[in-house]
Each structure stands twice: as structure tokens, then as C-alpha cells.
Amino acid sequence: MSFFLLILLGLLLGHFSISSSKTTNNALKLNNPPPDPSCPLNFNNTLKKMMKQGSYGLEFLDLQSECHYLLEGFRLVRSQYLQTTGNFSVPPSAAEACWSSFQVLVNGRIGPFDVRANCLVQTSWISNSCMSITTRSEFESFIPEPKLQKINQFCQQPLGDDSSCKSCRASVSSVQEAYFNTGNLSDCAGYPYIYAAAFANRFGPTDLETAKCLFSLDFNTAKPGTKKPKSFLHWIIIGCAFGFFKAVSVVWFISRCLKNRRKQENVAKVEISPALGLGLLGESTTSVKFTLEEMKAATGNFSRENLIGKGGYGNIYRGILADGSEVALKRFKNFSVSGDESFVHEVEVIASVKQVNLVALRGYCCARDSLGLHQRIIVCDLMHNGSLHDHLFRSEATKLSWPVRRKIALGTARGLAYLHNGPQPAIIHRDVKSSNILLDESFEPKLADFGLAKFTPDDFSHMSTRVAGTLGYVAPEYALYGLLTERSDVYGFGVVLLELLTGKQAVVSVENGQPLLLTDWAWSLVQNGQSLDVIEEGMPEMGLPEVMEKYVILGVVCAHPLLQARPTMEQIVKILETQDLAPVPSSLDHHPISLLPDIEGSNFSSTDQHSSKEDEETSLAQAV
Numbered sequence: 001m002s003f004f005l006l007i008l009l010g011l012l013l014g015h016f017s018i019s020s021s022k023t024t025n026n027a028l029k030l031n032n033p034p035p036d037p038s039c040p041l042n043f044n045n046t047l048k049k050m051m052k053q054g055s056y057g058l059e060f061l062d063l064q065s066e067c068h069y070l071l072e073g074f075r076l077v078r079s080q081y082l083q084t085t086g087n088f089s090v091p092p093s094a095a096e097a098c099w100s101s102f103q104v105l106v107n108g109r110i111g112p113f114d115v116r117a118n119c120l121v122q123t124s125w126i127s128n129s130c131m132s133i134t135t136r137s138e139f140e141s142f143i144p145e146p147k148l149q150k151i152n153q154f155c156q157q158p159l160g161d162d163s164s165c166k167s168c169r170a171s172v173s174s175v176q177e178a179y180f181n182t183g184n185l186s187d188c189a190g191y192p193y194i195y196a197a198a199f200a201n202r203f204g205p206t207d208l209e210t211a212k213c214l215f216s217l218d219f220n221t222a223k224p225g226t227k228k229p230k231s232f233l234h235w236i237i238i239g240c241a242f243g244f245f246k247a248v249s250v251v252w253f254i255s256r257c258l259k260n261r262r263k264q265e266n267v268a269k270v271e272i273s274p275a276l277g278l279g280l281l282g283e284s285t286t287s288v289k290f291t292l293e294e295m296k297a298a299t300g301n302f303s304r305e306n307l308i309g310k311g312g313y314g315n316i317y318r319g320i321l322a323d324g325s326e327v328a329l330k331r332f333k334n335f336s337v338s339g340d341e342s343f344v345h346e347v348e349v350i351a352s353v354k355q356v357n358l359v360a361l362r363g364y365c366c367a368r369d370s371l372g373l374h375q376r377i378i379v380c381d382l383m384h385n386g387s388l389h390d391h392l393f394r395s396e397a398t399k400l401s402w403p404v405r406r407k408i409a410l411g412t413a414r415g416l417a418y419l420h421n422g423p424q425p426a427i428i429h430r431d432v433k434s435s436n437i438l439l440d441e442s443f444e445p446k447l448a449d450f451g452l453a454k455f456t457p458d459d460f461s462h463m464s465t466r467v468a469g470t471l472g473y474v475a476p477e478y479a480l481y482g483l484l485t486e487r488s489d490v491y492g493f494g495v496v497l498l499e500l501l502t503g504k505q506a507v508v509s510v511e512n513g514q515p516l517l518l519t520d521w522a523w524s525l526v527q528n529g530q531s532l533d534v535i536e537e538g539m540p541e542m543g544l545p546e547v548m549e550k551y552v553i554l555g556v557v558c559a560h561p562l563l564q565a566r567p568t569m570e571q572i573v574k575i576l577e578t579q580d581l582a583p584v585p586s587s588l589d590h591h592p593i594s595l596l597p598d599i600e601g602s603n604f605s606s607t608d609q610h611s612s613k614e615d616e617e618t619s620l621a622q623a624v
Contacts, residue, residue, distance in 0.1 A: 039098040040090055041077050043105050067119035072215040075190045079205035083198035086136045095127040120310055130188035139195055147175050155200035159213035172196045288363030295365050295377050326382040353423055357415030359448040385439035401540040404443050405500045410576045411445040417569035420486045432492030433473045434499055472506025476561045487563045494558025498522050503536035519559040526556050
């Protein structure tokens with residue numbers, strides 16, 4: 001009797017499977033339009049053909065893993081485009097058409113899934129250039145010859161075995177970490193891999209082994225199918241077999257899930273090697289080493305509902321720990337193990353400093369998930385008042401009173417002064433801006449996002465080959481020449497102080513629509529004896545005119561284009577605490593012309609250049 005029921009179950013499952021398969025295929029053919037011919041990327045003859053040979057089962061993955069695989073697939077197609085045209089990016093006019101063509105392919109493969117909305121990428125991600133590099137020759141000129149030779153040496157061979165793949169990825173990753181580890185305005189991080197697959201490897205990006213090694217796309221080769229049986233009996237046999245297989249698969253899948261859960265719990269407990277430096281987080285700190293399961297439980301498996309911000313280095317999630325405390329989790333975007341040292345550096349920076357005006361680290365997580373992807377997360381307290389940027393520039397925000405603004409300026413100065421003079425060696429933040437200043441319930445400022453922080457050891461050269469920061473806040477000597485000192489942070493503080501005083505953003509538009517640095521605009525008014533015209537109209541509880549003028553002069557002096565003219569953060573704190581009049585240096589009358597065109601044209605990788613559209617403004621509110 002049980003055998004008869006099993007056969008009946010097989011017939012029913014087979015019937016419904018075949019019917020649903022036919023219905024789905026017909027629906028896809030009806031609903032999916034052909035790819036837009038104006039897109040120069042050939043999705044159908046590259047990625048679609050390769051996807052037919054294997055299956056990821058993406059519908060069973062979490063959101064971040066799905067995005068990882070899909071965007072790596074996009075990079076593969078761009079690599080073939082680079083191989084045939086010599087160009088990294090498509091023309092801006094074709095960007096929308098290419099995303100539409102890719103969306104058709106995705107919908108036909110895993111069902112409706114808005115790639116740009118779910119994966120937090122903009123249309124211009126595939127058309128923006130990276131550090132003015134648009135072609136193969138420009139890339140090869142930009143990379144030092146020894147590093148380029150290593151890529152060609154280690155990546156030209158077949159990449160099917162682990163040893164050759166690791167050697168190739170190591171050479172590519174070293175270039176990516178040194179020169180292309182930037183924000184998400186363009187696909188800078190993918191450039192070395194796109195180039196290596198297109199030109200360093202002699203088999204090209206569409207080779208299955210190359211795709212697996214450089215893009216983590218494991219297309220399993222499948223044998224071509226035979227002709228479909230036409231007789232009714234054949235359909236019955238196939239239905240029974242398929243139904244039986246599906247019933248067994250359900251049982252196997254359930255048992256597999258249980259095993260994976262146990263394995264995942266064990267894997268999540270694996271911590272990073274002490275050799276990488278996390279041993280520093282021992283008895284001297286209160287940092288907790290969380291498991292990946294605890295992070296997923298806190299954020300609802302990193303659900304979109306808990307996504308509260310994004311930055312150049314990762315996404316920010318709201319979470320609730322097992323003890324009920326609300327936290328902010330920063331989940332880094334770099335999936336490769338080679339980025340662990342950068343993560344360890346950030347953890348060391350945050351954990352080593354304890355001061356009231358700096359965001360304190362609650363804990364971290366470093367582990368592999370069940371798919372083998374490396375996860376790196378830091379956990380900090382959630383700031384319910386969001387960021388200073390939100391309060392100054394959101395249209396619906398209530399204007400902050402002058403006493404509150406003064407409190408924020410003083411607290412921020414104290415935090416920076418501690419970074420420069422408290423820890424040994426000193427720490428340079430490198431990205432002081434209003435969106436990195438978080439506010440607690442009493443509007444006490446907390447400096448956040450140490451993703452760009454750098455130690456300054458005794459042998460530190462103060463020179464950087466790759467500038468990272470935000471346009472409008474980055475000091476001219478750093479943007480133009482890579483010269484980095486503590487007074488580079490002073491420049492960023494001066495811009496923030498001027499934002500507090502004016503209610504205007506770091507880069508403003510004047511009457512003719514041209515961009516102008518806030519520092520240049522404020523300085524021109526001070527030179528003309530109109531210091532008080534800098535102050536935002538309608539600011540509640542305005543201070544005395546002579547006090548307000550002091551803060552204006554202090555702001556423009558801190559943001560002086562010559563670093564020698566800027567005070568130290570310790571001097572700034574004393575000025576703000578004692579309310580003495582800020583000294584006006586003789587250089588005030590000799591302000592150089594605007595440096596904005598030079599800075600915009602320099603080899604400078606912004607981590608978060610502000611968009612003019614409010615809906616494109618991504619805040620790090622309530623996050624680190």
C-alpha cells in the first residue's frame with residue numbers, strides 16, 4: 001500500500017512540476033523583453049550561456065550573497081567588454097540600457113529581483129571612471145611595473161587548481177588593496193580583477209576556471225540534454241522518476257539544513273588568527289567577540305528593514321543584542337580574506353581609544369559563513385539622534401540652537417585632540433565630516449567611522465600614494481600631494497565648524513550654478529569685513545556678535561589652505577573652552593585662489609562625495 005502511495009505521490013509531483021515548469025517558462029518568455037540593443041555589454045552570449053551550464057540556487061541565499069554573485073557576474077561581462085574594446089566603463093548614455101538588459105537576465109534566472117535597489121548600487125556604477133582610469137593603457141600606466149608583472153606572471157596560467165588560483169588572486173588583491181580600495185561611487189575595487197581576467201589570463205574571462213577563481217563564479221559544466229520524449233508513456237516514467245526524486249530531495253534537504261546549521265554554528269565560532277593582531281583585544285579592552293549567528297539574530301539576518309545607512313567601506317544595520325541593547329553593526333563589503341588586515345587595523349584603532357567624544361567599540365565578528373564567504377563586522381552603540389549632517393541639512397530637521405552647535409564643536413575638537421595626543425602613536429582620522437559626527441540623547445558629539453584612520457608610527461613618512469576622504473573636507477596638501485598630518489584633520493574640523501555656523505554644506509553652489517568650496521565663500525566675506533554675514537539666518541539663541549565673529553574667524557583659520565597657518569587641535573580646544581578671541585594670522589589677508597578645480601582634477605578617491613539630490617544623500621546616521 002505504501003509503495004502504491006509513493007508511486008501516486010511521484011505522479012502528482014511530476015505532473016505539477018512539469019506543468020509549473022512549462023507555465024514558468026512561458027511566463028518568462030512573455031514578461032521578459034529582449035535585451036536593449038543600445039547596451040554594448042553582451043550578456044546573452046557570455047553570462048547567460050555560462051549560467052545555463054550550472055546553477056547557484058540563488059533564491060536560497062541571503063541578500064548580500066545574492067548581490068555578491070550577481071555583481072561578480074556583471075564584472076565578468078565587463079571584463080569581456082574590456083578585452084574586446086579596451087574600455088573599462090560603458091558610455092554614460094548606455095548605462096541604463098545595460099542595467100535593463102542585466103535585469104532581464106536576472107529576472108529570467110531567479111525571478112523578480114531589483115538588483116540596483118537590493119544591492120545598493122547606482123546606475124552610474126558601470127559608467128563612472130575610477131581615478132580617471134577608463135582604458136587598458138591608462139590602467140597599465142597607473143600600476144607600477146613590478147606589480148603589473150606579478151599579475152601577468154601568476155595569472156596567465158590555468159587557474160583550476162587552488163595553488164595557481166591563490167597565487168593569482170594574491171597578486172591581484174595586493175594591487176586592489178593598495179590602489180583601488182575606494183568607495184562605491186564606481187566599481188574601483190573590481191578593476192584589477194576585470195583587467196586580470198581580460199588580459200593577464202590567456203584563456204579570458206569566459207573560461208570556467210578563470211571565472212571561478214577571479215569572480216567566485218563556479219559554473220559546473222553539464223552535459224547537453226537529450227531530445228524530449230514525445231510519447232505519453234515516457235512522460236509518465238519521467239514524472240514518476242522526477243516525483244520520487246523530488247520527494248527524496250525534500251528529506252535530504254531538511255537533513256542537510258540541520259547539518260549546515262550545526263556546521264555554521266561551529267564555523268561562526270572560528271576567530272581570526274592571533275597572528276593578524278586581534279590578540280590585542282584581550283584583557284585591556286571590553287570588546288566582545290560575537291559569533292556570526294549572534295549578528296544574524298540581532299539584525300534579522302541582515303534584513304533590508306534594519307539597513308540604516310551605507311558608506312564607502314560597508315553597510316550599516318540596526319540590531320538588538322541578546323541582552324536587549326540596541327547597537328549599530330557595520331558589515332564590511334570586502335569578501336576576500338586578504339582584507340582581514342585592514343579590518344584588524346580598524347578594530348585596533350577603535351578598541352585602543354577610550355574617550356567620551358569617540359564612538360566606543362562594543363565588539364566585532366570575524367568568521368566564515370556556510371557558503372565560505374568571509375564576514376567582518378564591528379558593533380557599536382546606536383546613536384538615536386543620528387548624525388550632525390542630518391540635523392544641519394535635512395529639510396525637515398529643526399534648526400539647532402547656537403548653544404547646542406557650540407557644544408558639538410567643542411566636543412568634536414576634544415575628540416580629535418585626544419586622537420592626536422592621547423594614543424601612542426597618534427591617530428589621524430582622515431575623514432572628519434558632519435556625517436561622521438554622531439549625536440547621543442543629550443547631543444554630545446561622538447566621532448565615528450574610523451575606516452580611514454591611520455596610525456602614525458615613528459617611521460611614518462606622512463606621504464600617501466592613494467588619497468581617501470570626502471570632497472570639500474579633505475585638506476589641499478593631502479588631496480594634491482598625498483601629504484598627511486594631524487593638521488589635515490584640523491582642516492576637516494574647520495569645514496565642520498563653518499557648516500555649524502552657516503547651515504551650508506562643504507561644497508555650495510553660487511548664483512551661476514558653479515560649485516564653490518564653503519571655505520572660499522566664507523573667507524571672501526571675512527576679507528571684506530562681513531564676518532557676521534556668514535552666520536545662518538534664523539539660528540535660535542544666537543550668541544553675541546563678537547563671540548560669533550570669533551567662531552567664524554576660527555573656522556576659516558582652521559580651514560586655511562596652508563597647513564602651517566592652521567592651529568593644532570589642542571590650541572583649538574583651549575580657544576573654545578576659554579572663549580578667548582582667536583588670533584588672526586597675517587596670512588588671513590593673503591588667501592590663495594580657490595583650489596577646487598585642482599582638487600577635483602587630482603588623483604583623489606572620495607569615500608562619500610555628496611550628491612546634490614537629497615534622495616541620493618546617504619547618511620551614516622545612527623551608525624559607525
